[in-house]
Amino acid sequence: MNELELLQQADGLARDYTAGIEGRAAYPNAQAIEDLGQLNEPLTQKGLPALTTLELMNSVAGNATVASNGPRYFGFVLGASLPVAAAADRLALAWDQCASSSDSAPGVHALEKQAASWVLDILKLPAESAVAFGTSATACGLSCIAAARAELLARKGWDFVEDGWIGAPEIRVVVSDVTHVTIKKALQILGFGWRNVRLAETDDNGRIIPEKLPELDDQTILILQAGEVNTGEFDRFQPLIDQGQAAGAWVHVDGAFGLWARASGQLAHLTEGVDGADSWTTDGHKWLNTPYDSAMAICRDPNALARVMNSDAVYSSASADSQKNLTLEFSRKARGVSIWAALRTLGREGVAAMVERHHAQAQFVAGQLRKIGFNVLNRVVLNQVLVRGVDDDATKRILERVQSSGRVWFGGTVWQGHPAFRISFSSFRTEERHVEELVEILATIGPNG
Ligand SMILES: *Cc1c(COP(=O)(O)O)cnc(C)c1O
Secondary structure, eight states, X not given: OOHHHHHHHHHXXXXXXXXXXXXXXXXXXXXXXXXXXXXXXXXXXXXXXXXXXXXXXXXXXXXXXXXXXXXXXXSTTOOOOOHHHHHHHHHHHHHTOOTTSTTTOHHHHHHHHHHHHHHHHHTTOOTTOEEEEESOHHHHHHHHHHHHHHHHHHHTTOOHHHHOSTTOOOOEEEEETTOOHHHHHHHHHHTOOGGGSEEEOBOTTSOBOGGGOOOOOXXXXXXXXXXXXXXXXXXXXXXXXHHHHHHTOEEEEEOTTGGGGGGOTTTGGGGTTXXXXXXXXXESSSTTOOOSXXXXXXXXXHHHHHHHHOOOBTTBOOOTTSGXXXXXXXXXXXXXXXXXXXXXXXXXXXXXXXXXXXXXXXXXXXXXXXXXXXXXXXXXXXXXXXXXXXXXXXXXXXXXXXXXXXXXXXXXXXXXXXXXXXXXXXXXXXXXXXXXHHHHHHHHHOTTO
């Protein structure tokens, strides 16, 4: 089989998968997972025919996919893949560009530059900011925190790039006590040590209480949150960022999904004042519904990010706006291309409509669940509904029955010491009938499980 036939085969399978996504189980059944054992084969000396490789992938792994690209998956905030974003990614895959800089890949560099400008525009962030298209909010958050540390040290006359970390003035970090685990991960990689990080106390909604914010100074990085994973809540940016600025601190905002609320006239009030921060992270692969891996590190001072992320070499130099000088990657896929395609196709109104529809779906489900005796724990300001049954055991039973149903899927969590489950709305494919099906399933199970 030649290359074009093989690609056609893959495209055909991909098309069939997409065509069947609506009817697919939200989560693979036990048999499909057991069958994954068939992938356990010895590595051969001479290799095997390409077509059989594709067929095995499709019949075994493809049978055990989680239908997060479908309409009835309500776990985490995964988002589906918009048709145009998925199609653009497919085309870019054929191009196989090494999108380090404009020299190495002028075409996709230009697409990413345009995407960067639209991202700043739609999120109403400072137009001079750098936008780095990284693999994930994890990697992008890490990059921003690294930039923050180097910049705060530079203001103290310490050159982090030359002199490093050892013997440097102390840089402190303040995060919300419900900060995302990947911020913890970034801090542990960067060497801050979780024990040294100061926690800001949050209220019942998971928002930092401004009056209780630990003291800040010009050697502090303050990390705020747009969209808490359980409640979908936002820190109160205006007073917190004012405090940060007055102290000379660096303020970073983790807005992996929540920052997209800013694209909606109806929800933007949740993010009021967020543009006063120094850096932000957000994902395309969650709420914007682009494929993986697509995320953004946004830094008001482009040089602060470019200095610490620089990877110019004698054989590979480039300008400060080259993506290899803004992201963790050197050789890299042009991750901004699917974002460009999504924004161009949706426009401002399309993004706003998607975000607002998910918000309305969350509010509808919360209202229905309250009526039938479930305990809805949050105010549903965004796309998250945090729920319990009548007690802890009932909550666990409900979760298990839902997850094993295959019809819909959402995940469990622990909120204020007790089990709960989180229902998230983030797939562009989710329509009214899917939301009604979700409510019907939960009504049948009932709050007693
Ligand atoms: C998902 C998430 C992250 C991590 O994003 P990845 O793209 O999965 O690395 C960080 N913060 C919040 C609030 C998130 O929801």
